[in-house]
Amino acid sequence: MSFLANPVIALFLSMALGYFIGRLRVGPIQLGGICGTLLVALALGQFGVRVSSDLKETAFALFIYALGFSAGPQFFANIRGGWRYGIFSVIEVICALLLVAAAIVIFHLDIGTASGLFAGSATESAVVGTASEAISHLSLPQAAIEELQGNIATAYSLTYLFGLIGIVVFVTQIAPLILGIDLKQEAQALARKLGSPEDVGDQPEGLPLLVGRAFCAGSVAGQTVGDVERSRNWSIAIEGVHRGSDVVEALPELVVEPRDILFIRGRRNAVISVRDLFGDEVPVPDGASITLVSRDVVLSRKEVFGRQIRDLRRLASPELHRGVFVSNVRRLGQQIPALSGAVLQQGDVLTLYGPEKAVERAAIELGNPLPATHKTDFTYLGIGIVVGLLIGHLSLELGAMRLTLGSGGGALISGLVFGWLNMRNPSRGGFPLPAAEFAKDIGLAAFIAAIGLEAGPHAIKLIMQYGLILPILGLLVSVVPAAVSLYVGSRLVKVDPPILLGIIAGQHCSTPTISTLVSQAGSSIPVIGYTVTYAISNVLLPLMGPIIVGVAAALAP
Template sequence: MIDFLVETPILLLVLVSALGYLLGQIKVKGSSLGVAAVLFVGLAFGALDPRLGLPEFTTLLGLILFVYAVGLSSGPGFFAALRRKGVRDNTFVVGMLAAAALLTAGLGLVVGLPNTVTSGLFTGSLTNTPALAALLERIEAKAPPELVETMLSEPVVGYSITYPVGIAGVILAIVIAQKVWKIDYAEETDGVAGAKTTGEDLESVSILVTNQDIAGATVRDLMQRHDWDVIFGRIRVTGAGQELVEADTVVRPGSVVSVVGTRENIAPVVELLGEPARERLEKRRHEYDFRRIFVSNPDVTGRPIRDLRFLQQVGAIVTRVRRGDVEWLATGDTVLELGDRVRVVARPSDMPLMNERFGDSYKALSEVNLFTLSVGIMAGMLIGLIPIPLPGGLEFKLGLAGGPLIAGLILGNAGRTGPLVWYLPYNANLLLRQLGLVLFFAGVGTKSGYAFFNTLMAGGTGLVIFGVGAVITCVTALTALWIGYRMLKIPMGVLVGMLAGIHTQPAVLSYAVQQSGSDLPNLGYATTFPMATIAKILFAQLLLLLL
């Protein structure tokens, strides 16, 4: 059976993926590993035979697809977060990694490990392949010729033994933090400015205006004065038909207005304006109709809704946007993406035009734009190959993990460049992330499994390296969680993503997203990953030089 799997790596990949998926669905006290379980199934298969390792191409392709898709979806939020608290967050990252490097140096000296093993152990405990690659490059350039081969193998030993525990230890730290602090991710997400990851339970209420004190006030005046988080839809003045509400619409006693929002946000509007009306304006669909339309036309994506001129030309409005399973109020600043569903209010005669302009075609989205996807990934790979000089004659590259992430963030924030739309449909983005993770986890697991378990079973130095790596991983992760949550007051949904970024580990990010039920971890990860990569490359080489 093993020989058969060695000869058919595709079957090995499918088998590891399927069993990993089943394992990931098992919940223990409300928690499950999700797609990260593929990694541990891969380790188990790899432990059976050293030949049971998937080709390196599998791992690299999975990594590229995953980080690029994360970058595309996180771009706008990343740059907004960077402007708000980028300095604080990245200072936090560098401080934690500096502390981890000091801990590594101390433990390495206590147990008597060579500097080559200690520096490799640092890169494995914090799961950073670019840092290991930089180490090997420096050793090859600076080591005496007769010692090059031995010195090159030692960091790899430290890395390979500690890498699996570098993943499991962080996941364990997150589980502990969630239990100890009784984290409610949904409640925390509601408090994050601009977060639209848990959705809003929206409803429409028609209000009979009875308050004489607001006579003559425009909708703009009322919204600014009371800071309401609602949308005014229609208005019917006594003795007249319905009209769509605009910013300059005057609200007068006796009129009926429809308001869209959450029940909590609508309540103060009703209290100020008057009382719930007996009639429901949205039920009178012969004057203005509403329809949920699927966004499949690239021409309307990547632009704020206020710039969609055809809405103004026919007097139509968008009141709600639904992306995946999440729905929120539409504003003029809302930027649509392929795959969104929008709720449009317009005259019945204008509805065919709305369908045409927004697209309303599932079939159109079944074909991903392979040109823009390929161009974006190629740009990311090229960015990853650029050598960046550092003090002391050092240099680093972002590699295939950092380059596509940076490209994805930039292109995702841009949305479009002329006729080129960089966004992927929501479902396609999720599929790329899932597929990328499965390929990455299966490749890493099967490649590392044999050496990992053999070293553990042999005991001796290997067991010492494993123990030291476990301490570094767990102490760093738990300390980062405590400082971030207790001292810096970072919401846990963002913090677990930052922790994944500190460890530059997609498996941890996958688990964090699965636990939080939102995309907030992606923002934390994208904010911290580039700085974490640079800091690890520097600290790993400092450990090599100074110990």
């Protein structure tokens, strides 16, 4: 087993076995790859293997910068206009800090254990990094610092599982019972409220949102193409007219003749609802297909921030929006329902679908079309991380206290700003979503593995010292902020239940919770609330690392 003393082998073995363990599922509960990696690393750490601190810091800087870069556009948008939902992220932070502070006083937790309790119960792995860095700046012997950093990893691993179980079970099982709702029925009702008769129905979400059909002219003969589309509030588009042996361009002023065959495209329910308006449905004639394209565009036009999707047609002229549909909306990598009543935010990625020229015109009007390249701009990436590390070296002296963001906080802030700048001009600073996700995953996994390997020798001592106290505390610190948010959201702020449950999952940055919630709701409606608090909590929680270290240093015996 001497090969396990090789730090490179131990690092990658921790990730390999950790992610395998993390995939194991018990009901809706999965440990996830990061917690699995930490558990394996703690075990391998018993062999005394150590990983270079430079590698650990590099991995964390890459992770935290990529985290900020991905969240940047939505974070700034939600700070300006999402306070109604953003308050729940503040509730999460305040409640967790107060509960951990109480635990420090009652159970005499040391600085590292308190920080690990905060990180694990909030299931926010980034706190492990920011708190570890803050501890490294304490005026303590190096051996004491390493022991406290090891306690962070051990406490995190002991509380993460119970924090995860607590938030998943509370949000998906207990909260609906407290509210007295059927989650699936509530989600369907809210979808009808946010949508319209033309785009909301009882069909499963898996069916295509946009469809095309061919109909005989029927009762619309004698009307112009523009009049027919306007009568249906532009929920359908006549994309071509088969007349005789030719396909005629469907200009708005074109008058429909009785023998014409019309090519109709639109939202599924809109097309179904207009069948009686036309004549018989017929197969699309050979050679009469219309070329359609999809384009992704980053929403950056200020006039449409906070507007509903249906408002896009009201704000644009018919010549601009004719035949163009929003087929998909992506926010922070999550798909949200492209219903007509869905509210748009700065940085949303809209997928436009329709004839090529019309889509290109609409994309330019709405924002910045995403470039076709999927390559990362390493110049932009490198400069961004360097700027973040330099910001992290800045400090402010307040009496005997030295306040600093540290390299983790600096890289996070830099990532937020550079991500926002990239949203403004996607042609520069490319960091495609899959690349950013990989950077986050590999950076955090390598950092957590290094922490676990280093903490291994201290793990048994901490487990023997606290026993079941830490898992129980992890459960409480996870569930209590969620319960407070449930009360505030349902009684005071009056948020619709499916969105409120998504908000609570987001304030906890819990991807397993939102995945289970969406499955139980049979709809992606809860994601609307999730993305707002997820963006804000993903920034606030990591920044709490130095805060919890300061609180613990002041309260710890």
